[in-house]
Amino acid sequence: MNEANKRQPFFYDITLRDGNQALKKPWNTKQKEVIFNQLVKLGVQGVEVGFSGSSDMDFEACQYLASIAPDNIVISGLARAVEKDIIKVADAIRDAAKPRIHTFIALSPFNMQYVLKKEPADVRKIAVEAVKYAKSLIGEKGEVQFSVEHFGDCSENLSFVIDSLQEVVQAGAGIINLPNTVERTRPMEFVKMVREVVNVLPSDTIIAVHCHNDLGMATATTVESFFVGATQLECSLNGLGERAGNTNLYEVATSLYNCNIDVPLDMSKIYETAVTVAEMSNIPIYEKSPLIGPDALAHRSGIHQDGAAKTKGMQKGAYRPIHPSLIGRDDDEHLGFTSQSGKTAVYEIITRAGYPITIQEAIRLVPSIKEKAERIGELPVQTIVDVYLKEIYEVEGPFKLLEFKKLDNGAKEKYRLLFSFNGKEYDTTGHGDGPLEACLNALANAGFKEKLLHYEQSALGEEVKGVAADAMTVIHLSFENGETIICRGKDASTSKANVKAIFNGLNLLHNLKNAGVEIAKS
Numbered sequence: 001m002n003e004a005n006k007r008q009p010f011f012y013d014i015t016l017r018d019g020n021q022a023l024k025k026p027w028n029t030k031q032k033e034v035i036f037n038q039l040v041k042l043g044v045q046g047v048e049v050g051f052s053g054s055s056d057m058d059f060e061a062c063q064y065l066a067s068i069a070p071d072n073i074v075i076s077g078l079a080r081a082v083e084k085d086i087i088k089v090a091d092a093i094r095d096a097a098k099p100r101i102h103t104f105i106a107l108s109p110f111n112m113q114y115v116l117k118k119e120p121a122d123v124r125k126i127a128v129e130a131v132k133y134a135k136s137l138i139g140e141k142g143e144v145q146f147s148v149e150h151f152g153d154c155s156e157n158l159s160f161v162i163d164s165l166q167e168v169v170q171a172g173a174g175i176i177n178l179p180n181t182v183e184r185t186r187p188m189e190f191v192k193m194v195r196e197v198v199n200v201l202p203s204d205t206i207i208a209v210h211c212h213n214d215l216g217m218a219t220a221t222t223v224e225s226f227f228v229g230a231t232q233l234e235c236s237l238n239g240l241g242e243r244a245g246n247t248n249l250y251e252v253a254t255s256l257y258n259c260n261i262d263v264p265l266d267m268s269k270i271y272e273t274a275v276t277v278a279e280m281s282n283i284p285i286y287e288k289s290p291l292i293g294p295d296a297l298a299h300r301s302g303i304h305q306d307g308a309a310k311t312k313g314m315q316k317g318a319y320r321p322i323h324p325s326l327i328g329r330d331d332d333e334h335l336g337f338t339s340q341s342g343k344t345a346v347y348e349i350i351t352r353a354g355y356p357i358t359i360q361e362a363i364r365l366v367p368s369i370k371e372k373a374e375r376i377g378e379l380p381v382q383t384i385v386d387v388y389l390k391e392i393y394e395v396e397g398p399f400k401l402l403e404f405k406k407l408d409n410g411a412k413e414k415y416r417l418l419f420s421f422n423g424k425e426y427d428t429t430g431h432g433d434g435p436l437e438a439c440l441n442a443l444a445n446a447g448f449k450e451k452l453l454h455y456e457q458s459a460l461g462e463e464v465k466g467v468a469a470d471a472m473t474v475i476h477l478s479f480e481n482g483e484t485i486i487c488r489g490k491d492a493s494t495s496k497a498n499v500k501a502i503f504n505g506l507n508l509l510h511n512l513k514n515a516g517v518e519i520a521k522s
Helices: 015-021 027-044 057-070 083-091 109-114 118-137 154-172 186-199 218-226 249-258 267-281 304-311 343-352 359-377 379-392 435-445 496-512
Strands: 010-013 048-049 074-080 098-106 141-148 175-180 208-210 232-235 397-408 413-421 425-434 450-459 471-479 484-491
Touching: 010 208, 010 249, 015 027, 015 048, 015 057, 015 175, 015 186, 015 435, 027 057, 027 267, 048 057, 048 186, 048 496, 057 074, 057 154, 074 083, 074 484, 083 098, 083 118, 083 484, 098 175, 109 118, 109 471, 118 141, 118 154, 141 154, 141 208, 154 186, 175 186, 175 218, 175 232, 175 496, 186 208, 208 218, 218 249, 304 343, 304 435, 343 379, 359 379, 379 484, 397 435, 413 435, 413 471, 425 435, 435 450, 450 496, 471 496, 484 496
Parallel strands: 010 048, 010 232, 048 074, 074 098, 098 141, 141 175, 175 208, 208 232
Antiparallel strands: 397 413, 413 425, 450 471, 471 484
């Protein structure tokens, strides 16, 4: 077994700090509490509750969240490598059962020269002194985490960084965080640097990674860093964070889950958490967002729709990375009809809308629906249903039903049937045990001999909008040459629904023959 498979990732959430500081309107204490409660439900092991030195509001929020935090969650606060910041964090999180002071400074050549404007030796000294001071305040009760800001930019002075980290660990830092503060290169370049740090520092040192998503690869970088020894994964809900955001917690958790890693989260809470965060942040979920986006379960091409339909309900889908229920999504895969779609989409959409349909009927509907999609784009479900109701239940053709009326209630009911065929009117009567048999008898008397093979009837309930309370009939008819057809009818009257189904079948047979379609025989 791979060593990584034996380790459990430690999810350290930074939504309330990194995510919050990137909002146009940062959260107040009550709003932070809502997010914090979702994190508790989700099961994250560590939460960075804020930057208590940034404002009185954030200090109060950090202090409050530390006071209500469950005993099993690490509560952390961020501080620059400055005494006053470190004091603020220590004061804010003192009531937590597992407090952690997280301090940081940049060790990259660029930042030391142009931002800090200090010599490397001086920056190293600041880092070591900050860790010592934090450790003196937090004591044995808590922990100290140190971050090498801009670690991703430290490839040219990595030896200096590693030497500095060894001193920082000796000074009392139990967690070393390696941030990709600005994503500038491919994941494996960063991962290679992480591996070097892991190999050098003491084995009991927890290595963390904190990746930003400037080039869209934060999830990949974080996941691959875990496999080279980083245990603490710093992520945010919905990927919130500065600029293009931080590593998305949902994506990392699901990726590791798919790699058979023991993910210590209640993943069924992911979707509800995502929705809550979107509402609280006023940042809508992007429709193409992996896992949680509206389109994440959508299929529009015919090939994908066919595969999705054939693997529906299975744990592994033809075109999805997980079963939606894993992350708490109750909605099934969405099949949207566009000009790229086909019969499977029609069949699934109509079936899910609550109407009966066969795959052969779906094939017949495709040209009309596709023509609309080519003009409009993706079609609303109701548009597809409207085409279905029109073309299946109101089949145009040479046969036209004019009147069907009961004449008497003898041993065999007698009905009058008035209809036209190619403009010629027929006025005939028929007998039978009911309207269906009488209609077929009347047609036979007029020279149109059909045989009933199968008959079903159902009421279209109120749950299907637009045609509530209609009776729906499906009839399998056989003609003199053995050809069989499935036909449907609907009407508020049961008897009229039956007769309409027969006439729809007659027109359908005629239309299919004219189109050169081969018709099955009984």
